[in-house]
Amino acid sequence: MVKSDLELIGLRPSPYVNRVQYALNLKSIDYEFLEEKFGSKTDLLLQSNPIHKKVPVLIHAGKPICESLIILQYIDETWTSATPILPSDPYDCAIARFWAAYIDDKWYPSLKDVRMAQEEEAKVAAIERVVEGLALLEEAFAKCSKGKSFFSGDSIGYLDIAFGCFLGWLRATEKIADLKLLDKAKTPGLVGWAERFCSNDAVKDVMPKTDMLVEIAMILRAMSKAPTPK
Amino acid sequence: MADEVVVLSAWPSMIGMRVKIALAEKGVKYEYKEEDLANKSPLLLKMNPVHKKIPVLIHNGKPVCESLIIVQYIDEVWKEKNPLLPSDPYERAQARFWADYVDKKIYDAGRKVWSTKGEEQEVAKKEFIDCLKVLEGALGDKPYFGGEKFGFVDVSLIPFYSWFYAYETSGNFSIEAECPKFVAWANRCMERESVSKSLPDPHRVYDFVSRQKKKLGIE
Numbered sequence: 001m002v003k004s005d006l007e008l009i010g011l012r013p014s015p016y017v018n019r020v021q022y023a024l025n026l027k028s029i030d031y032e033f034l035e036e037k038f039g040s041k042t043d044l045l046l047q048s049n050p051i052h053k054k055v056p057v058l059i060h061a062g063k064p065i066c067e068s069l070i071i072l073q074y075i076d077e078t079w080t081s082a083t084p085i086l087p088s089d090p091y092d093c094a095i096a097r098f099w100a101a102y103i104d105d106k107w108y109p110s111l112k113d114v115r116m117a118q119e120e121e122a123k124v125a126a127i128e129r130v131v132e133g134l135a136l137l138e139e140a141f142a143k144c145s146k147g148k149s150f151f152s153g154d155s156i157g158y159l160d161i162a163f164g165c166f167l168g169w170l171r172a173t174e175k176i177a178d179l180k181l182l183d184k185a186k187t188p189g190l191v192g193w194a195e196r197f198c199s200n201d202a203v204k205d206v207m208p209k210t211d212m213l214v215e216i217a218m219i220l221r222a223m224s225k226a227p228t229p230k
Numbered sequence: 231m232a233d234e235v236v237v238l239s240a241w242p243s244m245i246g247m248r249v250k251i252a253l254a255e256k257g258v259k260y261e262y263k264e265e266d267l268a269n270k271s272p273l274l275l276k277m278n279p280v281h282k283k284i285p286v287l288i289h290n291g292k293p294v295c296e297s298l299i300i301v302q303y304i305d306e307v308w309k310e311k312n313p314l315l316p317s318d319p320y321e322r323a324q325a326r327f328w329a330d331y332v333d334k335k336i337y338d339a340g341r342k343v344w345s346t347k348g349e350e351q352e353v354a355k356k357e358f359i360d361c362l363k364v365l366e367g368a369l370g371d372k373p374y375f376g377g378e379k380f381g382f383v384d385v386s387l388i389p390f391y392s393w394f395y396a397y398e399t400s401g402n403f404s405i406e407a408e409c410p411k412f413v414a415w416a417n418r419c420m421e422r423e424s425v426s427k428s429l430p431d432p433h434r435v436y437d438f439v440s441r442q443k444k445k446l447g448i449e
Contacts, residue, residue, distance in 0.1 A: 051331065051364065060320075063320055065320070065323045065327075066327055067326070067327055067330055070323050070326045070327055070330065071323070073322070073323070073326065074319050074320070074322070074323040077319035077322060078319045090303050090306035090307050091289075091292060091294070091303070093302075093303070093306065094294045094299050094300075094302070094303040097296070097299045097302070098294075098295055098296055098299055101296055101299065102280060102281075136280060
């Protein structure tokens with residue numbers, strides 16, 4: 001392991017936090033995980049990320065870096081001798097960033113809508129958006145991977161991490177909503193990729209178990225239903 | 231072989247202006263195509279099928295979408311002249327953080343200022359000024375967000391300055407009175423040709439906003 005003065009403030013079920021863990025594991029970088037608790041934020045978190053007050057925050061030699069995708073790029077640009085995460089070609093880089101932004105801005109919010117929806121109509125509409133998104137991502141996978149195992153090629157990279165971090169929640173949502181979202185018939189490329197991603201050494205011990213995420217989802221859903229105190 | 235660069239944008243778009251500024255900083259010649267957002271061109275729909283939005287940069291036939299991704303692409307391809315992102319990884323992370331903050335906060339906060347009235351507008355004005363004050367804090371005593379040099383965050387943010395007159399007139403307030411440091415920074419940026427040539431006349435923006443308000447039935 002490469003020695004480093006690194007701390008990661010996070011919550012283990014958070015896919016955004018998991019992204020950082022995957023990247024650090026891929027580069028064999030040692031770090032200390034500082035676990036936050038649900039419902040309360042430590043002084044360290046509030047000091048390190050005063051603007052958004054969110055996890056993950058990576059603290060390197062005392063300096064905080066916030067926003068998971070920004071942290072991924074920081075890790076890649078700092079530990080350059082290990083496997084690169086971002087593509088070297090500027091165009092491939094732009095494509096990877098584009099899809100990561102799409103996943104964060106459009107696709108994952110739709111997935112959240114599926115498990116949080118209170119009414120059937122809203123749930124159905126959200127499922128449709130998720131499935132449409134997966135079709136786009138299947139196409140993107142074919143173009144980016146060029147027949148190789150991952151979006152980035154032979155090894156896991158930026159877009160694999162940006163998307164793969166949500167696989168646990170995808171499975172949890174499938175269980176809660178009792179449907180199949182990643183389908184061998186419709187998205188065979190992504191199904192194969194998901195299996196390879198989840199079984200990778202950098203990923204398998206970090207990705208939260210589906211049952212735990214189902215439990216958390218139920219709690220979050222109940223909390224959002226609860227009437228706002230006056 | 232010369233590079234073929236095309237930009238699809240709409241003149242009032244602050245995020246489209248980012249691309250123009252970045253290309254001007256790098257001295258890159260390009261063809262500009264104005265889009266009518268009520269009637270999007272087949273080219274736009276082909277080049278950005280996922281979002282169908284401007285701006286789009288088309289470099290030798292290949293499209294790049296999303297303004298901050300485009301600006302980074304421009305910085306990486308034409309890397310010799312006027313680098314926009316710093317070379318230090320921590321400084322780069324800070325620059326990306328603040329550009330992301332601008333994206334997350336300023337557009338919506340500004341929009342609420344011109345598109346609301348009464349109490350809602352008062353709340354919107356406060357929120358907008360609060361965001362500018364946060365940015366003033368990040369700027370500190372530096373001439374630019376990037377430090378001594380005009381850079382990524384400056385490019386991301388300065389286009390909104392062309393909308394300030396429209397915000398101020400709609401909201402009946404002075405942004406300079408609340409955030410003098412911010413306006414001083416903006417004026418410094420406007421001295422750069424890449425910026426002054428890429429931003430529209432604020433009065434033209436105001437006329438555009440007035441038409442939008444009529445369409446939306448505001449005032």
